[in-house]
Amino acid sequence: xxxxxxxxxxxxxxxxxxxxxxxxxxxxxxxxxxxxxxxxxxxxxxxxxxxxxxxxxxxxxxxxxxxxxxxxxxxxxxxxxxxxxxxxxxxxxxxxxxxxxxxxxxxxxxxxxxxxxxxxxxxxxxxxxxxxxxxxxxxxxxxxxxxxxxxxxxxxxxxxxxxxxxxxxxxxxxxxxxxxxx
Amino acid sequence: xxxxxxxxxxxxxxxxxxxxxxxxxxxxxxxxxxxxxxxxxxxxxxxxxxxxxxxxxxxxxxxxxxxxxxxxxxxxxxxxxxxxxxxxxxxxxxxxxxxxxxxxxxxxxxxxxxxxxxxxxxxxxxxxxxxxxxxxxxxxxxxxxxxxxxxxxxxxxxxxxxxxxxxxxxxxxxxxxxxxxxxxxxxxxxxxxxxxxxxxxxxxxxxxxxxxxxxxxxxxxxxxxxxxxxxxxxxxxxxxxxxxxxxxxxxxxxxxxxxxxxxxxxxxxxxxxxxxxxxxxxxxxxxxxxxxxxxxxxxxxxxxxxxxxxxxxxxxxxxxxxxxxxxxxxxxxxxxxxxxxxxxxxxxxxxxxxxxxxxxxxxxxxxxxxxxxxxxxxxxxxxxxxxxxxxxxxxxxxxxxxxxxxxxxxxxxxxxxxxxxxxxxxxxxxxxxxxxxxxxxxxxxxxxxxxxxxxxxxxxxxxxxxxxxxxxxxxxxxxxxxxxxxxxxxxxxxxxxxxxxxxxxxxxxxxxxxxxxxxxxxxxxxxxxxxxxxxxxxxxxxxxxxxxxxxxxxxxxxxxxxxxxxxxxxxxxxxxxxxxxxxxxxxxxxxxxxxxxxxxxxxxxxxxxxxxxxxxxxxxxxxxxxxxxxxxxxxxxxxxxxxxxxxxxxxxxxxxxxxxxxxxxxxxxxxxxxxxxxxxxxxxxxxxxxxxxxxxxxxxxxxxxxxx
Numbered sequence: 001x002x003x004x005x006x007x008x009x010x011x012x013x014x015x016x017x018x019x020x021x022x023x024x025x026x027x028x029x030x031x032x033x034x035x036x037x038x039x040x041x042x043x044x045x046x047x048x049x050x051x052x053x054x055x056x057x058x059x060x061x062x063x064x065x066x067x068x069x070x071x072x073x074x075x076x077x078x079x080x081x082x083x084x085x086x087x088x089x090x091x092x093x094x095x096x097x098x099x100x101x102x103x104x105x106x107x108x109x110x111x112x113x114x115x116x117x118x119x120x121x122x123x124x125x126x127x128x129x130x131x132x133x134x135x136x137x138x139x140x141x142x143x144x145x146x147x148x149x150x151x152x153x154x155x156x157x158x159x160x161x162x163x164x165x166x167x168x169x170x171x172x173x174x175x176x177x178x179x180x181x182x
Numbered sequence: 183x184x185x186x187x188x189x190x191x192x193x194x195x196x197x198x199x200x201x202x203x204x205x206x207x208x209x210x211x212x213x214x215x216x217x218x219x220x221x222x223x224x225x226x227x228x229x230x231x232x233x234x235x236x237x238x239x240x241x242x243x244x245x246x247x248x249x250x251x252x253x254x255x256x257x258x259x260x261x262x263x264x265x266x267x268x269x270x271x272x273x274x275x276x277x278x279x280x281x282x283x284x285x286x287x288x289x290x291x292x293x294x295x296x297x298x299x300x301x302x303x304x305x306x307x308x309x310x311x312x313x314x315x316x317x318x319x320x321x322x323x324x325x326x327x328x329x330x331x332x333x334x335x336x337x338x339x340x341x342x343x344x345x346x347x348x349x350x351x352x353x354x355x356x357x358x359x360x361x362x363x364x365x366x367x368x369x370x371x372x373x374x375x376x377x378x379x380x381x382x383x384x385x386x387x388x389x390x391x392x393x394x395x396x397x398x399x400x401x402x403x404x405x406x407x408x409x410x411x412x413x414x415x416x417x418x419x420x421x422x423x424x425x426x427x428x429x430x431x432x433x434x435x436x437x438x439x440x441x442x443x444x445x446x447x448x449x450x451x452x453x454x455x456x457x458x459x460x461x462x463x464x465x466x467x468x469x470x471x472x473x474x475x476x477x478x479x480x481x482x483x484x485x486x487x488x489x490x491x492x493x494x495x496x497x498x499x500x501x502x503x504x505x506x507x508x509x510x511x512x513x514x515x516x517x518x519x520x521x522x523x524x525x526x527x528x529x530x531x532x533x534x535x536x537x538x539x540x541x542x543x544x545x546x547x548x549x550x551x552x553x554x555x556x557x558x559x560x561x562x563x564x565x566x567x568x569x570x571x572x573x574x575x576x577x578x579x580x581x582x583x584x585x586x587x588x589x590x591x592x593x594x595x596x597x598x599x600x601x602x603x604x605x606x607x608x609x610x611x612x613x614x615x616x617x618x619x620x621x622x623x624x625x626x627x628x629x630x631x632x633x634x635x636x637x638x639x640x641x642x643x644x645x646x647x648x649x650x651x652x653x654x655x656x657x658x659x660x661x662x663x664x665x666x667x668x669x670x671x672x673x674x675x676x677x678x679x680x681x682x683x684x685x686x687x688x689x690x691x692x693x694x695x696x697x698x699x700x701x702x703x704x705x706x707x708x709x710x711x712x713x714x715x716x717x718x719x720x721x722x723x724x725x726x727x728x729x730x731x732x733x734x735x736x737x738x739x740x741x742x743x744x745x746x747x748x749x750x751x752x753x754x755x756x757x758x759x760x761x762x763x764x765x766x767x768x769x770x771x772x773x774x775x776x777x778x779x780x781x782x783x784x785x786x787x788x789x790x791x792x793x794x795x796x797x798x799x800x801x802x803x804x805x806x807x808x809x810x811x812x813x814x815x816x817x818x819x820x821x822x823x824x825x826x827x828x829x830x831x832x833x834x835x836x837x838x839x840x841x842x843x844x845x846x847x848x849x850x851x852x853x854x855x856x857x858x859x860x861x862x863x864x865x866x867x868x869x870x871x872x873x874x875x876x877x878x879x880x881x882x883x884x885x886x887x888x889x890x
Contacts, residue, residue, distance in 0.1 A: 046447075047443075047447060050439075050440060050443035050444075050447070051436060051439065051440035051443065052440060052443070052444060052447075086392065086436070087300060087304075087436055087439065087440070088300070088303055088304060088307065088390075088432050088433075088435075088436050089307070089389075089390040089392055089398075090304075091389075091390075091392075100393070102391070102392075146444050148444050148445060148447075148448040148451075148452065149444055149447060149448055151448045151451030151452050151454075151455050152447060152448050152450075152451045154216065154451070155450070155451045155454055155455075156451075
């Protein structure tokens with residue numbers, strides 16, 4: 001069910017962009033998901049092809065604005081994804097915790113990486129008639145790079161892969177209505 | 183400042199230790215390391231500021247020429263050179279060594295070997311896979327000729343033969359038809375939809391599969407196309423584990439290759455990082471050293487500054503300041519010696535001051551003795567220049583001798599005509615004497631008449647204070663009183679001698695008249711009476727004169743009471759109201775009460791007014807002025823007339839008895855006046871007024887009670 005989505009600028013430039021971000025509803029609750037455009041630059045790609053694993057972090061957050069106090073944090077989640085290349089078998093692999101998946105080509109693996117979705121947000125935690133701020137972000141976690149590589153991270157901008165926070169306003173009521181009409 | 187430097191030194195040590203220990207592998211690498219680098223950078227900045235501040239301070243000190251600043255500058259330069267030069271040398275060597283050693287990690291041959299190993303592993307795996315693929319395709323070909331129910335047997339057979347480790351046959355939908363394995367596996371890996379699709383279209387699938395928990399396996403799927411019995415297609419799957427040793431070796435090669443590549447990739451960054459660390463460390467250490475150099479130099483300089491300050495204070499005569507001893511080295515010892523010196527100087531100064539005070543008090547005592555001496559004392563040096571003089575000398579000689587210090591005697595004689603005889607006598611007497619002592623009596627003209635001085639001269643013994651001392655006394659008063667006493671004696675005797683025959687003479691004359699007047703005729707009787715009267719009156723006059731004499735000589739005892747002079751004057755003036763000569767009163771004294779004998783004072787006034795009247799006979803517009811004035815506890819009376827005044831010859835002897843200018847007068851008037859005034863503790867003097875006319879000045883001490 002596609003309920004509310006937004007397009008960001010089409011990007012073939014190097015780096016990470018947000019192509020599409022939306023909030024879905026299922027029977028268990030709401031879910032934030034985003035489609036990123038991930039294009040690794042030469043430096044990162046080379047490092048990957050030499051067998052160095054890259055860790056990406058997908059972050060999701062949902063807040064409600066309060067005029068009388070700090071914004072209320074409704075939901076926050078972080079998911080770490082490991083992207084690696086086996087130089088021996090020449091296969092790319094995506095791992096999320098114990099789960100993993102092998103891919104023969106870089107494009108396939110990047111397409112897989114680009115699709116990120118949050119864990120479930122209980123429906124009870126959101127009020128239907130309120131406005132919420134949703135935000136998504138995908139970035140390369142340079143802190144999990146091998147230690148020696150971190151020297152490069154600090155001396156070069158090539159490793160700064162970050163979509164930045166992408167924010168938009170959602171109203172749970174509209175989400176449901178739209179779902180019904182479709 | 184001291185604490186600042188200590189703190190920064192401590193911080194430098196901690197930071198450098200952390201930096202060096204952090205270069206080796208630790209978990210908290212990136213965050214803390216760069217945090218540390220940042221901190222070190224901040225510290226370096228702070229130290230730069232500190233050094234800048236110290237430089238500025240030294241500059242200010244140099245500009246204001248603070249003592250010791252130049253030494254501080256030199257010390258700072260030396261210390262800095264000593265710290266900086268070796269530091270830079272070590273730094274250069276370290277940087278060079280660092281880049282060389284990092285470069286030495288990388289070797290083309292090592293890289294080639296690693297790549298070769300990797301390729302070897304790859305090709306070995308590829309070969310195995312190719313072989314298995316061929317095998318699978320071959321078996322698949324064979325299976326087209328077999329009945330589907332014989333598949334299980336065939337697979338078991340294959341396993342038994344050791345052709346492959348695991349074999350399975352699926353139908354096109356992916357359903358398992360037959361399975362055999364040598365490793366007791368119960369179920370094969372079922373291919374997914376995607377895989378089935380690929381096999382159906384391409385006829386085969388071959389891949390090396392690696393899962394984290396299982397060993398690396400070779401997996402091949404081949405299409406058994408158009409079985410001759412069933413006409414159906416099947417999928418044959420062979421799984422073959424890669425030999426353990428091969429897998430381990432390949433893994434090792436891969437890991438080492440990856441590590442090596444990591445290193446290669448981060449080579450530049452590492453070099454930079456180490457370079458930055460080294461540079462920052464050097465900077466911090468050097469800055470700390472320079473800062474410490476400033477501190478130490480300033481300490482050394484400030485000790486000198488304190489000493490200089492002390493010296494200046496001593497130069498200005500301040501011996502009280504004790505400099506604090508800050509160090510136990512020679513500088514401290516020097517400060518201690520300096521303190522000791524100032525202490526001794528202070529003691530010496532105190533002692534000399536004490537001595538000077540004593541000398542001064544002795545001198546003061548001597549001077550006070552000399553001042554209160556009634557005799558005049560003159561001290562002359564060997565060239566007859568005035569050295570010192572006491573108050574009495576100046577009073578006696580009536581000349582400002584105190585202002586003529588170091589003036590030759592002859593010059594004084596030239597300057598003051600009245601002192602000429604005095605000065606000449608001294609020089610002449612010292613010239614004439616043989617043993618250096620002499621005594622003379624001289625007479626000189628002073629402002630108050632002739633003055634008789636008794637002088638004694640002594641030559642001081644040769645030496646530093648060689649010179650002469652002259653001591654003199656005004657003995658005029660002494661002589662005068664002697665003369666007066668003599669006159670009084672003469673007068674008393676004379677009066678006595680004269681008075682004795684006067685009474686018989688008078689009585690005899692009266693008796694003659696009484697007895698003879700009846701016996702004579704009228705003409706003779708008249709003659710007798712005239713003659714007798716003449717005798718009686720002349721005798722009476724003579725008696726009066728003799729009484730005056732006696733009065734003068736005897737001087738009855740004064741009966742002192744409180745007398746108002748002004749009152750007295752008015753009372754006396756009442757008797758002169760009918761007089762031809764007008765008397766002008768000008769009484770200006772605020773108080774006029776004295777202790778005195780009214781009768782005698784009345785006589786004084788009578789005498790003076792009588793004298794003035796006598797002097798004014800024959801003057802066109804006669805006038806007498808009687809004035810009073812209060813001066814310093816004394817009342818000054820002045821009787822002024824506009825007559826001819828005193829002549830020079832009379833002036834000097836005007837107060838002596840029997841000096842008179844009048845045709846009929848005893849010449850005792852002024853002498854008696856003087857006597858009475860002196861008996862009252864007063865002074866009398868006469869002078870000629872500048873407009874002509876005589877002026878008599880009297881001063882009498884006022885009653886002390888009325889003064890208060």
